[in-house]
Structures are given as C-alpha cells and as structure tokens.
Amino acid sequence: MLELRQITQDYGERPLLCGVNLTVAAGEVVALLGPSGSGKSTLLSIVAGLQMPRDGEVWFDGQNITQMPPHKRHFALMFQDFALFAHLNVQDNVAFGLIEQRMPKPQARxxxxxxxxxxxxxxxxxxxxxxxxxxxxxxxxxARALITRPRALLLDEPFSALDADLRVAMRQEFSQHIAQAAIPTLLVTHDVAEAQAMASRAVRLVDGRLKADT
Ligand SMILES: Nc1ncnc2c1ncn2[C@@H]1O[C@H](COP(=O)(O)OP(=O)(O)OP(=O)(O)O)[C@@H](O)[C@H]1O
Ligand SMILES: [Mg+2]
Known part of the structure; x- marks a missing residue:
C-alpha cells in the first residue's frame, strides 16, 4: 500500500502542495486530476523519489521511504514522453530494466x-x-515498466501524445496489464473520461489540496 502523509512542497514563495494525503492500495488505480500547473507531476516525482518534499512523508507497506533513493523503491515511472532508447531495438528497450538489475543479458532478452x-x-x-x-x-x-515487477506504477499522462481514437483504445488494454500487476497505481490525467474508464477512484488537486472527484 502506497501512502502519502501531509506532503508539502513549494518552489520559492509559492506554495504548491499543502499537506496532501493519499492512500493507494495494491490493485487499486487512483486517477489524479487537476489543472495544468497544479502540481500533479511534482507529486508523482515526490512519490518516485526524484525530489524531496519540503514536509511530509511517503510510506510503502508500513515503511517510511521518504529518504529512500529512487532505484531502491522499485517503482515504475512512465512519463508522457515515454523516453524509449532510440539506439536500442524494441526487445533491448524492454530488457533494459532487467539488465540494470544485473540480470545476465541473454536471460533478460x-x-x-x-x-x-x-x-x-x-x-x-x-x-x-x-x-x-x-x-x-x-x-x-x-512493457518496459512492468517487466521489472515494480512495487507501484506511476503514470504521468501516458496517452497525451496519442490521437483521440487511439487514447480510447489504449485505456482498456493498459487497464488489463495494470490489473495483472496488482500493484498500487497512480494515474495522472487531464481526461475525466479516461479517469472514469481506468481508475477505481479519482482525486483532484486544487490549490495544493486533494479533493475527492465526484
Ligand atoms: N523544479 C522546479 N522548480 C521551480 N518550479 C517548478 C519546478 N517544477 C515544477 N515547477 C512549477 O510548479 C508548478 C507545478 O508543476 P507541475 O509540473 O507539477 O504541474 P502539473 O499539474 O503536472 O501540470 P501539467 O498538467 O501542465 O503537466 C508549475 O508552475 C511549475 O512551473
Ligand atoms: Mg504534469
């Protein structure tokens, strides 16, 4: 279970996240909605460990992981510009995470x-x-994100680069793979229909606080 406790972040004078609390259970997909600039990606990168919150804690399965470096968290993070490696073929892109975990190359492939x-x-x-x-x-x-059997999945606008028809088609397919993984999943999206189709529940980030989306 992934748990955010009173996460607070600001850049300079401007408060961005003001005591954000959120719990995502294993197998649960929570959609994170909110206007552009409201801090959705910032919250995701705090969960991933790419930045420290000014205040508050990130917990996972009963452990405080706020200070834990990203690679030790075993979370998979997928951004809108999914950043595959252009110099590698498809198979080696997917094998990458395993090789990084020191699995021998032939086995990883x-x-x-x-x-x-x-x-x-x-x-x-x-x-x-x-x-x-x-x-x-x-x-x-x-596929590259899930092959390492991450403990949690963090998706930041995964379909935003796709056209409208394809976005809709991808929802169901992604949902099936995510359900198989049975891990806590946090899905950042602008798209309310996407949130409804893919998430067990949705929360909205407004003025630095989370509200249940109804
Ligand atoms: N490292 C940083 N230093 C200073 N300001 C930052 C930094 N990262 C983000 N910000 C600012 O914090 C605010 C929130 O950014 P963030 O990317 O979290 O928003 P978002 O909700 O993901 O927006 P979008 O929907 O457009 O992706 C923005 O105003 C952004 O300019
Ligand atoms: Mg963002």
Missing amino acids: TKALQMLEVFGLAHYAQQRVWQLSGGEQQRVAL
Missing part, C-alpha cells in the same frame, strides 16, 4: 521477448523504436 508476446508486440522485437507508431511505442514503454 528472453524475458523481454516473453513480455513482448504478452503485449502482442513480439514481431517488433528487432525493430528500432522510432519505426513504431505512437501507440505501439506506448505499449513498449508499459
């Missing part, structure tokens, strides 16, 4: 291929990522 099969992308294994469509690249990014 085999596992990556299995993951690509689950995602229906095995036939692209040897392609460069830039030869794939936006939606396909997004699927590769999710």
